[in-house]
Amino acid sequence: MNKLICIFSLIFSVFTFGQKNTTTSEEVKQSLILKNNLEKTSLVKNIPLKNIGPSVMSGRVVDVDVNTENPSEFYVAYASGGLWYTINNGASFTPIMDNSNTQNIGDIAVDWKTGVIWVGTGENNSSRSSYAGIGILKSLDKGKTWANMGLNDTHHIGKIVLNPNNPNEVIIGATGHLYTPNEERGIYKTIDGGKTWKKTLFINENTGIIDVAHAPKNFNIIYASAWQKDRKAWNFKGNGNGSGIYKSSDAGETWQKITTPQSGFPTGEGVGRIGLAAFNENTIYAVHDNQFRRDSSKKESKEKKGIQKDDFKSMTIADFLKIDDKKLNAFLKTNNFQEKYRAENVKQLVRSGVAKPADVAKYLETANSLLFDTPVIGAEVYLSTDGGKTWKKRNKDFIDDLYYSYGYYFGEIRIDPNNQNKIYLTGVPLIASENGGETYFAISGKNMHADHQALWINPNKSGHILNGNDGGLNLTYDDGKNWTKLNTVSVGQFYSINVDNQEPYHVYGGLQDNGVWTGPHNAPMDTRWHQTGEYPWKSIMGGDGMQVQIDNRNCNIVYTGYQFGNYYRIDRNAKKKTYIQPKHELGETPYRFNWQTPILLSPHNQDIIYLGSNKLHRSLNKGDNWETISKDLTKGGKKGNVAYGTLTTISESPFKFGLLYTGSDDGFIQYTNDGGGSWSNISSTLPQNLWVSRIAASKHKKDRVYVTLNGYRNDDFTPYVYLSDDYGVTWKNIAKNLPLGAVNIILEDTENENLLFLGTDNGLYVSLNKGASWQIMQNGMPNVAVHDLVIQPEAKHLLIGTHGRSIYKTDIAQLQLYSDTIKREALTIFQIDAIKHSKNWGNSWSLWGEATTPGMDITFYSSKKETYNTKVLSADDVVVNETEINADIGYNILSFDLTFSKAGKSKYLKKNKKELKKAKNGKTYLPKGKYKLILESKKEKQEVIFEIE
Numbered sequence: 001m002n003k004l005i006c007i008f009s010l011i012f013s014v015f016t017f018g019q020k021n022t023t024t025s026e027e028v029k030q031s032l033i034l035k036n037n038l039e040k041t042s043l044v045k046n047i048p049l050k051n052i053g054p055s056v057m058s059g060r061v062v063d064v065d066v067n068t069e070n071p072s073e074f075y076v077a078y079a080s081g082g083l084w085y086t087i088n089n090g091a092s093f094t095p096i097m098d099n100s101n102t103q104n105i106g107d108i109a110v111d112w113k114t115g116v117i118w119v120g121t122g123e124n125n126s127s128r129s130s131y132a133g134i135g136i137l138k139s140l141d142k143g144k145t146w147a148n149m150g151l152n153d154t155h156h157i158g159k160i161v162l163n164p165n166n167p168n169e170v171i172i173g174a175t176g177h178l179y180t181p182n183e184e185r186g187i188y189k190t191i192d193g194g195k196t197w198k199k200t201l202f203i204n205e206n207t208g209i210i211d212v213a214h215a216p217k218n219f220n221i222i223y224a225s226a227w228q229k230d231r232k233a234w235n236f237k238g239n240g241n242g243s244g245i246y247k248s249s250d251a252g253e254t255w256q257k258i259t260t261p262q263s264g265f266p267t268g269e270g271v272g273r274i275g276l277a278a279f280n281e282n283t284i285y286a287v288h289d290n291q292f293r294r295d296s297s298k299k300e301s302k303e304k305k306g307i308q309k310d311d312f313k314s315m316t317i318a319d320f321l322k323i324d325d326k327k328l329n330a331f332l333k334t335n336n337f338q339e340k341y342r343a344e345n346v347k348q349l350v351r352s353g354v355a356k357p358a359d360v361a362k363y364l365e366t367a368n369s370l371l372f373d374t375p376v377i378g379a380e381v382y383l384s385t386d387g388g389k390t391w392k393k394r395n396k397d398f399i400d401d402l403y404y405s406y407g408y409y410f411g412e413i414r415i416d417p418n419n420q421n422k423i424y425l426t427g428v429p430l431i432a433s434e435n436g437g438e439t440y441f442a443i444s445g446k447n448m449h450a451d452h453q454a455l456w457i458n459p460n461k462s463g464h465i466l467n468g469n470d471g472g473l474n475l476t477y478d479d480g481k482n483w484t485k486l487n488t489v490s491v492g493q494f495y496s497i498n499v500d501n502q503e504p505y506h507v508y509g510g511l512q513d514n515g516v517w518t519g520p521h522n523a524p525m526d527t528r529w530h531q532t533g534e535y536p537w538k539s540i541m542g543g544d545g546m547q548v549q550i551d552n553r554n555c556n557i558v559y560t561g562y563q564f565g566n567y568y569r570i571d572r573n574a575k576k577k578t579y580i581q582p583k584h585e586l587g588e589t590p591y592r593f594n595w596q597t598p599i600l601l602s603p604h605n606q607d608i609i610y611l612g613s614n615k616l617h618r619s620l621n622k623g624d625n626w627e628t629i630s631k632d633l634t635k636g637g638k639k640g641n642v643a644y645g646t647l648t649t650i651s652e653s654p655f656k657f658g659l660l661y662t663g664s665d666d667g668f669i670q671y672t673n674d675g676g677g678s679w680s681n682i683s684s685t686l687p688q689n690l691w692v693s694r695i696a697a698s699k700h701k702k703d704r705v706y707v708t709l710n711g712y713r714n715d716d717f718t719p720y721v722y723l724s725d726d727y728g729v730t731w732k733n734i735a736k737n738l739p740l741g742a743v744n745i746i747l748e749d750t751e752n753e754n755l756l757f758l759g760t761d762n763g764l765y766v767s768l769n770k771g772a773s774w775q776i777m778q779n780g781m782p783n784v785a786v787h788d789l790v791i792q793p794e795a796k797h798l799l800i801g802t803h804g805r806s807i808y809k810t811d812i813a814q815l816q817l818y819s820d821t822i823k824r825e826a827l828t829i830f831q832i833d834a835i836k837h838s839k840n841w842g843n844s845w846s847l848w849g850e851a852t853t854p855g856m857d858i859t860f861y862s863s864k865k866e867t868y869n870t871k872v873l874s875a876d877d878v879v880v881n882e883t884e885i886n887a888d889i890g891y892n893i894l895s896f897d898l899t900f901s902k903a904g905k906s907k908y909l910k911k912n913k914k915e916l917k918k919a920k921n922g923k924t925y926l927p928k929g930k931y932k933l934i935l936e937s938k939k940e941k942q943e944v945i946f947e948i949e
Contacts, residue, residue, distance in 0.1 A: 022180045023717040023740060025153035028134060031717075031740035032101050035763075035776065038739065042775040043890030044766055044815070049780040049800065049808040051490050052507070053525050054537040057514040058449075058487040059804060061468025062123060064456045065110040071458055074466065076473055077105040079123045079453075080131055080785055080804030081491030085143065090475060090486035096143025098782040102762070103804050104131040106157035106175070111167040115142055118194075120157025124175055124210060125453070126231055126238070126408050128595060129493070129512060129803055131761060131785060132156060132715065136172065138194055149194030153177075153184040155715070158227075159212040163219045163251070168193040171252045173209030173224055179231050180715045181205035187212075187224055189252045200248075201255040206230060207242030210411065213276040213284065221281045222248045223388065224255065225274035229408065233665060233691070233713040235640025238408035239291035243271035247388050258388040265382055265391040266290055275411035279420040282387045285437070287425055289407030290377035294398075307331045312361040320357040321347055335364055338583050346586065355587040363586055379403045379427065381413070381437035394437030402427035409451070417459035426452035430467060432480070443480025451513060470513040490525070490806035495596055497801035498548045499792045500555040508558070509788075509801055510545025516560045517545070521797065521809060540570060549601040549609070559601065559623070564643060565593030565613060569623050580623030582611060591615065592637055594646035594665060604657040612647030616662055616676060629676025634664040651705070653697040661705060661728070663692025669707060671728050682728030687720060693744050700753035703727050708743040712761065719743045719760060723771055734771025747789040751816045757798060759786030764800055768818050775890075781808050814859045814891065827868075828861040829935055832946035835898070837928045842919020851921040856946070858894040858933060862887040866937050870894060872904075873932040878911055880904035880926060898948070900924045 039045060059081050066074040072089035075096075082103040084093040097103060097119070106124035110117050121133025132155040137146045151157075154174035163169035169191050176185025185208035187201035201209070207228040215221035224247075228240030244259040244267065259265040270292030278284045307327055312320070325343035332341055349355040379399040382391040402425060403410055416422035421436040424443075430452045431440040444450070449471020458464035463479035472487040493512035499521070500506050508518040519537030529535045543562025551557035559580070561567035569578045584591050591613035602608035609619045614637065616630040637645025646665050653659035658675030662668075667690050669683035683692075690709035698704030705728055709720035721735035721743055735743075741760030749755035756767040758774065764786050765774040781800070788801035796813040814830045822828045840852045862868075871882045881901045885894050900908065905916065905924055918924050926948055934943045 022177070022182075022715045025135075025184070028717065028740060029152060032134070035101075035739035038737070038774075039776045039778070041889075042777070043768065044775050044777045045779055045890070046888060046892050047777065047779055047810060047815070048893070049764075049778065049810045051525070051780070051805065052521060052807050052809050053490045053523065054492060054517055054519060054535075054806060055490045055525070056487055056535055056537065057492060057511060057517065057539075058472025058489075059491040059493040059514075060125075060451075060470045060512065061454050061473055062105055062125070063108050063454050064466045064468055064473070065108050066456050066458070066466065067110075067112045068459055069112065071460075071464065074456075075108060075110060075117070076468065077108045077119070078103075078491045078804060079125065080104050080129070080493060081489075082782060082784075082804070083108060083117075083119060083143065084489055084491075090473065090484075091488070093489045095489070095782070096139075097137075097146070099144075100137060100146045101148075101783055102131075102134050103782055103784045104133045106133065107160045109160035109162050109170075111162055114167050116140055116167055117143060118160050118162070118170065119146075120154075120160050120172065120174075122154065122156035124156055124158045126178055126229060126236070127512075129495075129785070130156065130178060131803075132178065132717075136160075136194060149190075150197055151184065151188060153182060155182070156208070158208065158210040159224075161212045161214055161222070165219065166191075169219075169251070170194065171212055171214075171222060172197075173212040175208035175210055175227065176205075177715050179233075179713050185209070187246075187252060187255065200252055201246060203242045204228075206240070210273055211276045213278040215278050215281040216417070218281050220249055220251045221278075221387070222252050223276050223278060223284055224248070225276050225286070227273050228271075229273075232640065232642075234638040234642050234644030236408065236642055238289065239270055239272040241267075241269055241271070243274065245274060245276070245286060245388065259391070263389065263391050264393075266292065268292075270376075272407055273411040275413045277413045277415045277423070279415050279417075282385055283420055284384050284388060285413050285415060285423055286382045286384075286391070287411060287413040288380050288382060289403060289411060290380050291407070292377050294375045294377055309335070309361050309364055312357045312359075315357040317350055317357060320350055336579075337363065337586075341586055349586060359587045363584070363590065365590060376405070376407075378407060379410075379425065381423070381425070381433075383436060394433075395440075396438060399425070399431075399440065402429065402431060404428060410453070412453065412455055414455045414457055416457055416462050418462050422462075424455055424457070424465075426455055426467075428452075430455075430469075430480070443476075445474065445476075445480065445483035447485050448474050448483055449514070488527070491804060492806035493803045494787055494801035494807060495545065495803070496547045496788045497790055497799055497807060498550060499790050499799060500550045501552055501792075501794065502555045505792050505795060506555065507799055507807060508540075508548040508550065508560070509807060510541075510548060510560065512803070513544050515539050515543060515545045515562070516541035516548060518558075521792070521795075521799070540572065541568070544595070546596055547599050549599055551601065551606045553606055557622075559599055559609065561597075561599075563595050563597075565591075565597035565611070567597065567599055567611065567623075578623070580609075580611075580619070582613065582617040582619075582626040582628070592634075592643050592646045594643060594648055596648065598647055598650045598662075600650045600652060602652055602657065603654045604652075610650050610652065610660070612650050612662060614646055614664075616647065616650065616660070618676070630662075630670070630672070630679055633662050633670045633679065634668055635666045638666075648692055649695045651695045651697045653702060654699055655702040659697065659702075661695040661697055663695040663707065665691050667692065667709070669695060669728065673727075680728075682724075686722060686731055690714075690716075690720060693742075694746055696746055696748060698753070699748055699750060701725065706746045706748065706756075707731075708746045708758075710742045710744065712742040717742050717761070719758075721746060721758065721771065732771075734767070736773075738765065738774050744785070744787050745789050747791065749812070749816060750791050750793045752818065755812075755815060755818065757789050759789050759800070761785045764789075766815065768815070777810075781805065814861075818861075822861050823863070825861075826863050827866075827935060827937075827940045827942045829933070829942045829944045830859045830861075832856065832858060832933065832944055834947040834949050837948045841898070841925045842921040842923050844920065851919065853921070854898050854925070856896045856898055858896060858944075860887070860892055860894070860935060860942070862889060862892055865889055866940070868935045868937050868940075871934045871936070872896065872926075873934065874908060874912075874926075875930050875932075876911055877932075878904070878908045880908055880931070897923070898926050900926065 060079040082097040119137040123130040135152040159173040210227040228242030272289035328343040412426040451470035454468030497509040523536035634645040649663040693710040741762040745759040785803040800808040
């Protein structure tokens with residue numbers, strides 16, 4: 001008990017209104033103990049969550065590990081979706097990390113001789129949603145149980161390498177914290193199976209190890225690539241002097257940097273991420289994301305086609321006015337200037353001094369455009385044939401359109417084990433070379449997603465390849481001429497979800513790099529669509545899928561889009577998309593749009609839309625025209641290559657039109673009571689400089705508002721959750737018993753003002769008392785990031801959008817009924833909905849088909865642990881079935897298959913002279929009629945009536 005009190009004290013200590021610093025590994029460790037204890041005592045632990053998919057678009061794969069003796073057996077690791085196992089070449093998969101404390105993976109390694117699995121938790125990429133891990137996990141029983149082997153503060157693991165001759169000798173390359181400096185990064189080695197670790201290479205607190213490769217037949221020869229990076233919410237620098245290649249000749253005990261100025265490999269500030277592949281002791285390839293600038297004198301001269309954006313930056317007024325109107329109009333139209341900006345209008349603005357020629361270029365430049373305008377060398381391949389002493393660049397031309405400007409996101413190079421000149425590079429496309437990297441050709445298939453992250457090549461059969469990408473897993477046996485998609489598991493990485501009100505209602509969601517999809521909530525999760533050709537979920541938008549709003553008068557009108565505020569109004573019936581992003585005026589500073597730009601349909605009028613840049617915009621006519629109704633509602637942005645100083649969340653009170661709240665990525669929360677006429681900053685008393693992940697005006701009280709803040713981008717995993725009952729003038733902390741986990745979403749129930757739901761980077765919570773305390777709600781869902789929550793009010797369903805395991809659904813009708821009365825009562829049975837009788841119960845359409853089986857869930861609340869005898873009685877009080885259930889404190893669910901027991905059937909037939917047919921599955925089902933359910937213990941007895949119609 002004393003230890004538990006210490007844990008609570010540790011967690012409680014961070015919940016002051018002062019901002020906490022980076023979370024320590026010890027705090028994470030203690031918090032996991034707290035979470036496991038809370039899970040055991042949760043009042044809602046028996047309420048099931050059901051995964052409803054989708055699966056076909058999958059999610060980001062980070063690694064595969066294959067049994068070379070039996071290549072139909074392998075493991076596939078997803079960035080935030082856990083570890084999955086197949087024994088049938090990917091026809092089906094089984095999750096084997098669902099009982100672990102995280103689903104976030106950077107790398108895996110399997111000793112196929114012993115079956116031991118190693119998992120380096122925490123993704124090795126550095127994207128906007130690359131979640132931290134909890135160190136090294138190890139399983140001795142194929143994933144049934146997991147042991148944490150330490151290195152808890154590494155956060156992100158780049159590579160795990162096993163000695164093929166000694167399974168207890170393991171090398172770990174740790175990249176370290178994503179957003180903050182730390183010292184638990186570099187190379188770690190164990191010779192006792194992870195019981196103890198020795199750090200054998202450390203460069204500095206900003207440089208970790210992203211890749212490790214050993215000579216296939218000599219474990220003494222190991223190469224490691226160091227990567228210096230500096231990620232902030234507003235800027236990402238993926239290169240530095242700390243980056244380079246190191247070599248060990250004594251199995252990782254000591255290391256020497258081999259990329260020296262004399263080696264031929266780039267050195268200095270521009271060295272970025274490096275991937276490695278060793279063919280033998282002396283032959284090693286490296287793919288390098290070179291961040292040095294390209295030599296402009298070596299660029300190929302290309303004839304300009306019309307006017308270029310950069311021409312305007314240094315153009316004089318006189319030269320601007322001389323431009324031919326047709327050429328200027330062609331440029332303006334091609335670059336999507338507003339219609340009012342045509343040649344004569346723009347020239348008049350320049351003549352009058354309202355605008356300058358440079359404003360034309362400025363109009364097109366956003367934080368996102370900088371990512372593509374950066375002229376760096378980019379991907380290049382080097383080869384050493386003398387064990388890393390010297391390196392020679394292999395590609396004679398730039399390897400363009402492989403990384404674009406996202407070199408930090410890729411970096412895998414692979415060699416065909418049977419041909420040292422056959423290499424593969426992963427990037428946006430998948431490309432290969434047959435001449436040691438001099439020239440390349442694409443091997444991406446039409447049924448493959450872009451953004452390739454993992455590659456395995458069969459050493460016993462060239463051309464047999466497994467490829468992992470942002471859209472799942474692909475398999476080829478002919479070196480990429482034909483690919484098979486192996487996406488059968490629900491590992492979608494959702495950013496946002498929403499629902500409509502049709503029957504059956506549909507769920508919508510935007511996913512990381514997989515666009516926006518929609519499908520019915522009750523779509524079967526099976527492979528029948530292979531036969532019909534109709535997958536029940538449909539893609540309605542590409543890119544990185546973002547927020548979705550659906551017109552509640554017409555579910556065919558959908559507002560959604562892709563990253564950085566590129567939103568559309570979609571008429572699904574007419575198959576028409578209308579671009580609706582608000583545009584700044586010529587001469588104004590361009591609007592700043594967040595990666596996940598917030599959009600909101602007004603609950604008062606579905607023709608009115610709000611959209612946030614760094615300002616709040618409102619359209620009164622479905623996005624055709626916009627007005628800006630605020631000043632800059634952020635701190636003004638920061639210099640960097642990532643959009644920052646942007647709005648992240650918008651909420652309008654259902655009690656009053658124009659009572660609006662906004663939150664920004666730099667910590668400002670603003671409020672207006674008059675539709676934007678005046679604004680007040682209401683965040684000064686809250687922790688500062690945190691990402692406002694959600695602001696939510698109450699559905700039950702006009703002056704109530706909830707807010708969640710997120711410290712993920714400072715490696716601060718404290719849950720920040722607050723409530724105000726005076727429009728944000730004062731705030732109350734309501735996160736007091738929550739385990740650590742950055743918070744993404746708070747949702748107030750539609751019917752019960754005391755019922756709140758909370759999504760964090762490590763799971764789902766519910767409060768039955770308006771945030772005074774929280775319960776873990778994850779029955780059927782692993783510890784995965786929850787990005788969004790929505791309630792379908794008529795069905796009384798809660799939908800959970802996860803970033804790694806697609807979407808879950810649960811019935812919250814009984815939770816909505818929770819009250820102090822139920823809490824005080826010893827036993828409460830909730831009303832049971834009528835069920836419709838069917839002659840098909842227990843039967844199938846053919847001898848070989850599966851029988852249709854009904855089921856009914858009886859939910860009850862018990863104020864103490866108790867064993868209850870359960871009886872089902874017919875209308876004439878015959879006990880037709882009975883059983884026992886051991887109830888937990890809180891909500892319990894008794895599942896009843898609507899059958900007679902043997903004794904119950906006999907008693908019923910004695911009293912009722914009617915025929916009861918036994919179904920083909922051997923069971924006899926209850927006929928139509930009214931029934932009574934009784935729950936009874938030594939002291940308590942409750943009953944409820946239900947009907948089979």
